[in-house]
Amino acid sequence: MKRILIVDDAATVRMYYRTILEEAGYLVAEAVNGIEGLEKALEEPFDLYIVDINMPKLDGYGFMKELRSMELPQVPAMMVSTEAAANDRQRAYTAGANLYLVKPIKPDLLLRNCHLLLGEGCP
Secondary structure, rough: OEEEEEEOOOOOHHHHHHHHHHHHOEEEEEEHHHHHHHHHHHHOOEEHHHHOOOOOOOOHHHHHHHHHHOOOOOEEEEEOOOOOOOOHHHHHHHHHOOOOEEEEOOOOHHHHHHHHHHOOOOO
16 A cells, blocks of 8 residues: 655645545555654655645755655655745755645545556556
């Protein structure tokens, strides 16, 4: 079973993603900021990261840069934010994201992109 880590400071967003992903058969863990996300990444392996940008302590860009510099299996990461400017998207890719989506995300779009990044094809 594939494991996904959601890194987002908003509890409602984490719950929304968790519900969609667990119903689709994924194991889901959560972190409230980039620091906690890195700690969880060191504790156990994940197959995909879903990362918000605007968070306290360590934002999504910082999380991605740190994650990509660590001696861990480098798995796909999707950055999701309310930030819709082209430079936000570019910063996400430069930091190491594989995909950038703008909130709000509908369940079918979230699942389709998770399947794609996990190499599962579209259901």
